[in-house]
Amino acid sequence: MSDEQGRTDSAGEGADALAVVVAKPRSQTVIEQLRAEGVYDADRSVREWEADSVAIPVTDPPQSVTYREVVRQVGEPRVRTLADHLRERGWTDAECEQAPSSWAVIGSVVLVDIGDSPRPAEVGEALLALHGEADTVLARHGIDGDHREPDVEVIAGTGDTETIHTEHGTRYSMDLAEVMFSHGNKAERARMGEVVSEGQASGDAASDTDEHVLDMFAGIGYFTLPMARAGATVTAVERNPTAFRFLVENTMLNDVSERVHPYRADCREVVSGFATEQRVDRVVMGYYEAWEYLDSALTALAPGGVLHMHEATPEALVFDRPIERLESAAAEAGRSVEVLDTRRVKGYSEGVAHVVVDARID
Known part of the structure; x- marks a missing residue:
């Protein structure tokens, strides 16, 4: 379908080098939509079409994506690398x-x-x-x-350097000269939305239909946004003023501002004000030295709740060290740990891995 009565006559039946023309700011969102429909041609490069638009290669004219027109890129070199x-x-x-x-x-x-x-x-x-x-x-x-x-x-x-990045339907506004954004965490960001959705569907005690999550190091909303879009209510804490500004902006950009309660503060200060009835069903600790904040995380987490702890761990200690730290902190708090899952997210530096431990805390 076309938002400008898109022309397909120039494409021709059986053409093997088609592209859809879209406004440049929409390009990343459209690429995701084309991939989902199965018509994005990854063998060719996206190319500038006019000053305000790009031509995105497709194998067939899309049926569920809006575009300006379909064009044929006859004779255009397929430079891939x-x-x-x-x-x-x-x-x-x-x-x-x-x-x-x-x-x-x-x-x-x-x-x-x-x-x-x-x-x-x-x-x-x-x-x-x-x-x-x-x-x-x-x-x-x-x-x-x-x-x-x-x-x-x-x-x-x-x-x-300011841009809007779209990932699995979540939109992130940011200034890459001022805040960090790791593309390698893409699967983990998507997964946090999935665990909320799966928990609600299964009736998990840590994920009822009104699940409340504490994101202790929210940044611009890396994990907060997919979880809120999946239906959770999220207390999102971030002390960096620039990241916090984008966090608030992104809740509005994704229409989840009613489900996200942002705090510009140290997460320990926010947790210290929690009453017993305010304890949460899930805590996300998306920071490489999150173990230093485990006492606060356990204070905030209700019995039976799930904790997701990130850590940068030397290869020789992968999973053993973060699990030992978690179990030690839980023992000091008089609580028990059931490890649900462990994951490598990506390499952090030479000989060091970014890992996540998911655990239920009773």
Whole structure:
């Protein structure tokens, strides 16, 4: 269906290089919708069409996605890799081997660890050519400070670091020059919405139809938003003022402001004010040193509730260390632990893994 009486006559029957034209700000949402319908052509690049629009490759005209028009990209080269784009710019094979091997497209921004790559500006321009839906490339240099603020540098494009990223239907507004966003946590963010939905459907004691969740390190709403969209009421605590601003904005962006109660504070201060009847069904501790806050988490969690504890753990201690820390804290509080699940989310650094332990606390 088309929002501008989309033209399909230029595509032709049996055409093998079709694309739908959409406004650039909608590109990421449309790509997700096309993937869900099964017509997104991942073998071709998204390309700029006009100044305000992009052409997204499809295998067939979509039936459930709005677009401006369907066009045929006859004769357009199918350049698929960053190395292909760099070779077009005269890079040797040896130089291409030094180019980044991974990056993330976050809304309209490409976030990349540039490493020792030669000529970073050319890498940035090649990434923009590879991802027509993006308009800025940021080189990521690390995370600094108590508020875990990103150290980034614009290496190509317009330099606009504010964007809206869509992921499994959840929309995240952010400024990537001011707040962190890990693409590697994508599956875990989606999973938190799923566990809320599954718990409500099963009538789990920790997940009744009015489940109340405490997100102790909410950030811009990484886990809060999918859980609230799944029907939970979430107390979301974040002390970074910039992240908190986006957290509040994102609750409105996702139409969940009535189910999210945001606090700009230290999570320990919020928990200290909890009365017994305010204890929650689920606690999310999405911070690598979350174990330091386990006493507060256990204070907030009702008997039979579920805790999700994240940790950056050396490979040799994966799962053993976070479970031991959790069991020790529970024992001090006179409570017992039933480990429900353990997961590796991603690599944190060399020899260190980002892991999660899910446990029921009685």
